[in-house]
Amino acid sequence: MSTLAPRQFLLDLYSSAVHAVSAEKCLPAFLPEPPAQGRTIVIGAGKGAAAMAKTLEQYWTGALSGLVVTRYAHGATCQRIQVVEAAHPVPDEAGRLAATRMLAMVQGLSPDDLVICLISGGGSALLALPADGITLEQKQAINKALLKSGAAISEMNCVRKHLSKIKGGRLALACAPARVVSLMISDVPGDDPGIIASGPTLPDATSCQQALAILRKYQIEIPSEIRAHLQSGAAETPKPGDARFTRNSHHIIATAQMALEAAAATARAAGITAYILSDGIEGEASDVALMHAAIAKQVAKHDQPFQKPCVLLSGGETTVTVRGTGRGGRNAEFLLSLALALDGQPGIHAIACDTDGIDGSEDNAGALYEPATGVRASVLNLHAKAMLENNDGYGFFSALADLVVSGPTLTNVNDFRAILIL
Incomplete structure (x- = not known):
């Protein structure tokens, strides 16, 4: 000394x-068994998503394919899983296109299929697919304002879930009736899996009214389209207890x-x-x-x-x-x-x-x-x-x-x- x-x-x-929470160290122990029959699809988003995909490929014994989106300059070389890079912390068109492709990729799956979802911090911005009637530019403006406001991550992600076609459990619903296993690196205090990357594969207990209250709290200007979307209830997320999540599971593999x-x-x-x-x-x-x-x-x-x-x-x-x-x-x-x-x-x-x-x-x-x-x-x-x-x-x-x-x-x-x- x-x-x-x-x-x-x-x-x-x-x-x-940093080493203690790397994908290489943390992910292998949580990999599920390959399905007896059916396909394995890998999807995911976050700053660690590419490294997680690379590690999964190294340890996976069966066939697989998929797509993950990560931040620019955070990519990794994968052989079977495509890696797309997009903007963070403010989403861009590359992230929107990746989210659109991801939703299309999981359409038409069967109960025999397995979807492995790799989620880490940053996924909210990277997996940007605005709800119908909302533009990417409007989501970008809201995101910038929230980042400057001092809002907590849980508050920001509550708003993001209710302006999205893919967050707040909607990605998991798109995969149904396939089984979804989510492997998550937590970047949120308390390690609430529903907050990490705005919980694209988990049911959501927050509401449209809470999202509106958060925007009012931080005096963020709300475009009329977004206000109408939140007030109408059309933006409501699937809630805990929804039977469509019954076969799914999640594991937090790395924490602060x-x-x-x-x-x-x-x-x-x-x-x-x-x-x-x-x-x-x-x-x-x-x-x-x-x-x-x-x-x-x-x-x-x-x-x-x-x-x-x-x-x-x-x-x-x-x-x-x-x-x-x-x-x-x-x-x-x-x-x-x-x-x-x-x-x-x-x-x-x-x-x-x-x-x-x-x-x-x-x-x-x-x-x-x-x-x-x-x-x-x-x-x-x-x-x-x-x-x-x-x-x-x-x-x-x-x-x-x-x-x-x-x-x-x-x-x-x-x-x-x-x-x-x-």
Whole structure:
């Protein structure tokens, strides 16, 4: 421990966390038996969908075919399953076309057929098929407004389900009477399978009225076509208890808790005690940072509630209400707010990254903080408070060469944070 290099230690924790929730490590144990007779069709969507498809191909013993859609630059080479790339977080025409093809692919299946659905975070935007009477441009506008509003992922996905022809269980209904097995990498706090990628293969307990209430709550302008669609009830999703889901099953194969436990094991191997604060923290990134900073300072000053040296780990999905024009990402936002709150407190180092390798829509996974961050920023004439107010965490840490750039990891269990206290 005396030779511990804090920066590399934190990067090692992030690497361990990501590896623990990779498709290659998590998916094989959950593969169903091939059908005795009938076809096997693979469909799916998400940032990890291509990697999941590749792993499935490697371990599958029977015939199969299919189509998955993933984010641009998140593809993988598959032999029997076609991989299509589309836009995230705002959907595009490529995603709409992929969703249309996917629905067509599962038409006319029999009870003997098996559909394996590979779902991971990002699937909501990637599997974009607007309900009848709603245009892709209208869905794009609603999606952009929700992303800027600070709405929680569960709220965003409630709205998305009710504006879609494929989400909120509708994809599973399109597969009937075939059996559907959904394998899911969870990117949502609480690991509710109905929220992951807006639950395309699971029944939905939310309602059109809830979707309208969410749009009103965040003062999002609603086109008349969407308002009429939601008010009419035509957008209602299939509900829990629907007999059409009886033969189907789902398995969550990777979670934020698994990533945090892997990081904790890596920390212990290095002689540092690890404490997992929570795997499901939500809220404004800058506010969540204040809470983390307060705990870290209490440990540093008073050895309460934990004795140092130690590392505090947490996950979940924070949000950013965008008010500035800077280059952000919720993990950079968290870390910049943390830096201001810690104000150079000796002995505290931190990392905040997205496990998918992309912080928001930027090219970095997140960033690193050290006690000298504030002093180094002053030398470069960087004004941390002003840059936080402008949502420019990326610009701040880029100037310090403290961005973490991993590239797409091909999995996604959302935020990973580690605060090392020496």
